[in-house]
Amino acid sequence: MRRHIAVHLAGLVAFLAFGPAAFAWNSPGHMLVALIAYDDLAAADRGRVDALVELLRQHPRFREDFLDRMPADLPAAGQGRWLFAHAATWPDMLRSAAPEVRTRYHRASWHYVDKPLALDPKAPAAPEAAALTEADPAKADNPEHMNILQALAHNLAILRDEHQAAADRAVALCWVLHLVGDVHQPLHCVTLYSARFPLPQGDRGGNSIPIANDGGISSNPNLAGRGFRPELHGFWDNLPGHSEDMIILDAAEKHATALYPRSGFRRELQTRDLPGIMDEGYGYAKAAVYAPFILRAIQRVEPPREVPAGGRPAEVATLEPIPLNDTYIHTARIIAEQRITLAGYRLADQLRSNP
Numbered sequence: 001m002r003r004h005i006a007v008h009l010a011g012l013v014a015f016l017a018f019g020p021a022a023f024a025w026n027s028p029g030h031m032l033v034a035l036i037a038y039d040d041l042a043a044a045d046r047g048r049v050d051a052l053v054e055l056l057r058q059h060p061r062f063r064e065d066f067l068d069r070m071p072a073d074l075p076a077a078g079q080g081r082w083l084f085a086h087a088a089t090w091p092d093m094l095r096s097a098a099p100e101v102r103t104r105y106h107r108a109s110w111h112y113v114d115k116p117l118a119l120d121p122k123a124p125a126a127p128e129a130a131a132l133t134e135a136d137p138a139k140a141d142n143p144e145h146m147n148i149l150q151a152l153a154h155n156l157a158i159l160r161d162e163h164q165a166a167a168d169r170a171v172a173l174c175w176v177l178h179l180v181g182d183v184h185q186p187l188h189c190v191t192l193y194s195a196r197f198p199l200p201q202g203d204r205g206g207n208s209i210p211i212a213n214d215g216g217i218s219s220n221p222n223l224a225g226r227g228f229r230p231e232l233h234g235f236w237d238n239l240p241g242h243s244e245d246m247i248i249l250d251a252a253e254k255h256a257t258a259l260y261p262r263s264g265f266r267r268e269l270q271t272r273d274l275p276g277i278m279d280e281g282y283g284y285a286k287a288a289v290y291a292p293f294i295l296r297a298i299q300r301v302e303p304p305r306e307v308p309a310g311g312r313p314a315e316v317a318t319l320e321p322i323p324l325n326d327t328y329i330h331t332a333r334i335i336a337e338q339r340i341t342l343a344g345y346r347l348a349d350q351l352r353s354n355p
Contacts, residue, residue, distance in 0.1 A: 025185040027089045028240040028249060029340055033181040034088035035253050036344025038081055040262065041351055052351065053080040055173055056087050058166035061101070065090060074246070082246060088177035105171065107144055110151035110179065112188040112205055115282050117290065119194035119298060128199050132191075135275050148188060149274045152179045156350065180350060183274065184343035186289045186335070187233045189281030195303050196316070206232035206289065209298070212321035216329040230321060236289065239336045260341040268342055269349065277346070284339070288331055297322045 042049045059066065066083060074082055094106035115133050116126040126132075134140070135149040137157075146154060158164050158172035182188045191202030192209075203209055209232040211217070217228075217235070228238065243249075262269070271277060301317035324332075 025181055025188075025336075025340070026237050026240055026242070027092065028242065028244055028252075029237075029336075030088040030092070030178055030181045031085040031244060031249055032240070032252055032256070033184075033340055033343045033347060034085040034177050035081070035249060036257060036341060037177075037180075037347035037351065038084045039253070039257075040345060040348040045352070048351065049084065050080065052173060053083055055166060055170050056083050057170075059087075059170040059174070060167045062170075065093060071246075078246065084177070085246075085249070087174045088181060090174040091178040107146070107151065109145050110148060110175070111182050113147040113149050113183075113278055114191035114200065114202060114205065115189055115278065116199055116202060117190050117192050117282070117286055119192055119197075119295060119302070126193065126199055132200060133275070133278070148179055148183050149278060151175065152183065152274055155179070160353070176350065177347065180347040181340065181343050183277055184281060184339040184346075185236060186281045186285040186339070187236050189278045190285040190289075192290060192298075194298065196298070196301075196319070204233070206236070207234075209233075209294065210319060210321040211235055212323040214323055216326045217324060232289070232294070232322075235324065236332065236336070239333060256337055256341045257344075260338055262345050265342050265345060269345060272346075272349070281339075284335055288335055291328055293325070293328075294322055 038049055056062070056066070066086060069086065070079065070082060091105075091107075091111070094102055097106065113133055116129050118126070132147070133149065134147070135153065137143070137146055137150040137154040140146045140150050143154065152175075155172040155175040159169050159176055161169070164172075187205040191197075191199070191205055193199045193202035197203040197208060210230055211232055211234075213228065213230055228234070240252075268280070271280065298319060301319050303316045
């Protein structure tokens with residue numbers, strides 16, 4: 001028992017040592033969004049969260065993906081809260097599921113929306129922008145290929161329709177819990193485009209921008225440890241570290257909600273429409289994620305947009321991993337904590353409007 005407590009404390013010390021803003025949108029981050037929403041909602045309407053937890057028990061993969069993964073030492077009183085938090089990670093779990101499960105449930109494009117951001121500020125507006133950021137799920141050519149705006153509206157409609165099968169509503173609930181978190185991650189709302197990164201994919205929300213594992217990253221186990229992905233998107237996704245221990249997550253939630261109470265987000269919480277929330281994330285991407293030193297590193301190795309008549313295409317220079325300085329890392333941590341806390345409050349508000 002003493003060793004068990006020591007392990008918990010060691011993890012908590014590592015989390016708190018990272019500083020006041022230590023999480024973003026990997027599994028611990030999604031669990032934190034859900035925990036903030038759960039506790040915010042339960043404070044006013046315990047019956048509502050209990051009903052949502054009961055709905056999760058109707059999930060078609062409840063035993064395999066929920067019960068079988070529940071910590072053995074979890075107290076009975078905390079099981080519903082853990083199920084709620086764990087459900088927010090289920091859409092990402094599908095990436096490594098068996099082929100038949102992936103085919104049935106996994107929807108890669110549902111996690112993001114590619115609002116174009118030009119590397120060259122003088123570039124004309126992208127004509128593809130309207131199609132890439134379409135928010136109406138009815139206008140999707142294929143429901144499996146919806147963007148996050150369409151997918152979130154689609155799943156909210158299923159969740160709120162009590163005539164739908166309970167199993168389908170439970171699956172939709174998992175997607176709602178997850179996607180509200182994703183739409184608050186700036187790199188889930190943008191794609192940088194240039195000659196190197198042409199539309200419609202662009203830089204794939206920072207996934208094509210390599211970063212160096214040095215400086216402030218290499219010195220911090222929460223960033224450089226298990227799960228480190230050497231690209232800009234991975235850096236933002238993995239800001240929370242890698243612990244899904246409820247003791248650590250509870251401490252993180254208390255810290256975040258004390259630092260950023262609901263009352264501090266009065267203006268932001270007035271924005272309820274999904275395109276408006278996307279534009280918030282896009283604004284953070286433009287102002288902070290794609291910092292000037294990152295854009296300069298990309299511009300230095302940009303290929304020419306056009307090949308001269310009769311000429312040969314120039315050899316495209318390699319984009320070397322970009323070091324992230326301490327100022328950038330510190331700013332990212334602050335933004336991550338604010339965005340994920342706001343996501344929790346907004347998720348609670350969405351679930352309050354569920355019948």
